[in-house]
Amino acid sequence: MRERYKEGSARSAKNILSVIEKAKDDGELILVFPHRSVDGDCVGSSSGVVSIIRALGADAYVAIPEELPENMSFLGISDMLFRPDGDSEAAKEFKETRTIGGKKVGAVIATDISESSRMGVSGEIFDSVETKIVIDHHASVTSRSDKMWIDPEASSACEMVFYVAEMVAEFTGKALKEILYPNAAKAVLAGIVTDTGRFTFKNTRPETLETAGALIDLGGDISDVCYNLFDRKTKQKFLLSAKARSEVQFFCDDKFAITVVPYEQFEFYGAGPDGVDDVVSAMRDIDSVELAIVLRQLQNGEIRGNVRSQEYFDCCKFAEYFGGGGHMRAAGFTVRDADINDVAEEIIKKVQNEL
Numbered sequence: 532m533r534e535r536y537k538e539g540s541a542r543s544a545k546n547i548l549s550v551i552e553k554a555k556d557d558g559e560l561i562l563v564f565p566h567r568s569v570d571g572d573c574v575g576s577s578s579g580v581v582s583i584i585r586a587l588g589a590d591a592y593v594a595i596p597e598e599l600p601e602n603m604s605f606l607g608i609s610d611m612l613f614r615p616d617g618d619s620e621a622a623k624e625f626k627e628t629r630t631i632g633g634k635k636v637g638a639v640i641a642t643d644i645s646e647s648s649r650m651g652v653s654g655e656i657f658d659s660v661e662t663k664i665v666i667d668h669h670a671s672v673t674s675r676s677d678k679m680w681i682d683p684e685a686s687s688a689c690e691m692v693f694y695v696a697e698m699v700a701e702f703t704g705k706a707l708k709e710i711l712y713p714n715a716a717k718a719v720l721a722g723i724v725t726d727t728g729r730f731t732f733k734n735t736r737p738e739t740l741e742t743a744g745a746l747i748d749l750g751g752d753i754s755d756v757c758y759n760l761f762d763r764k765t766k767q768k769f770l771l772s773a774k775a776r777s778e779v780q781f782f783c784d785d786k787f788a789i790t791v792v793p794y795e796q797f798e799f800y801g802a803g804p805d806g807v808d809d810v811v812s813a814m815r816d817i818d819s820v821e822l823a824i825v826l827r828q829l830q831n832g833e834i835r836g837n838v839r840s841q842e843y844f845d846c847c848k849f850a851e852y853f854g855g856g857g858h859m860r861a862a863g864f865t866v867r868d869a870d871i872n873d874v875a876e877e878i879i880k881k882v883q884n885e886l
């Protein structure tokens with residue numbers, strides 16, 4: 532059943548091995564790019580690739596466009612992260628000389644994303660480097676090349692990165708544990724756990740569970756990952772989440788549920804922007820609900836929409852209408868310069884026409 536990943540993972544492994552060799556020869560480094568509004572999958576997959584590259588003797592960092600969310604700090608991957616807009620020595624050096632530790636960026640690799648427009652402040656760096664490799668599972672990816680491995684059937688970019696790591700191990704004769712370090716294995720496991728909703732979404736396949744098992748062997752602690760990513764919450768977050776749930780509105784014979792969380796609510800409860808992360812899937816679990824949407828307003832005024840469906844509603848297509856993207860049953864979008872209630876009204880009208 533893992534046959535279907537062979538061609539893509541082997542090709543990806545070869546591409547990565549060749550940029551590693553070139554980086555070593557030319558004294559360059561490699562940057563790996565997650566998408567903005569980082570989640571477990573893009574952080575895990577980019578960290579996994581950094582682990583592979585470092586294990587083979589080249590320099591690499593995850594070019595993270597924002598601060599790592601607090602609920603991912605337990606991963607212990609901070610030494611893998613480079614934040615271009617941060618105030619670290621590396622960021623200062625990069626701003627002045629376009630180098631990190633004296634090394635130029637020789638190649639870039641994107642995981643869980645293919646377009647620079649969704650990489651936030653890091654996108655400009657991705658665009659500026661010619662050699663690009665992509666590992667992604669988003670159905671919305673339209674371009675194709677030898678250097679891209681796109682598999683919308685894969686549960687997560689992290690599962691794909693695991694198969695790439697296996698191939699790299701095979702090609703180099705190294706053991707997998709020499710390539711995926713324990714903290715990287717934990718991060719890759721965290722990505723699979725995130726994108727499969729703890730192995731409950733329909734994208735969970737037998738090989739997904741086998742992969743998770745292998746990652747536990749490599750040092751990924753499943754209970755640590757699940758507690759930190761899903762269950763652990765502050766009191767503030769708990770109260771804000773309860774408020775957002777109590778304000779849910781239902782339409783279309785209760786098939787559509789939406790809740791709107793203005794920035795004032797985050798302020799009132801003292802919760803961070805991830806304060807309502809658990810709400811949208813809880814809404815989707817209501818037995819009458821086909822489509823659930825959470826609209827939240829961030830401190831900078833941006834309105835972020837999370838879209839989840841149960842069986843047939845195409846969330847990706849819906850999110851694309853608002854400039855976002857994602858998957859059939861889980862997608863998201865960001866709207867700027869708009870009133871959150873106007874956006875909600877537009878969504879409700881559009882859903883009433885479509886559902």
Ligand SMILES: [Mn+2]
Pocket residue numbers: 572573643668687688726
């Ligand atoms: Mn993903």
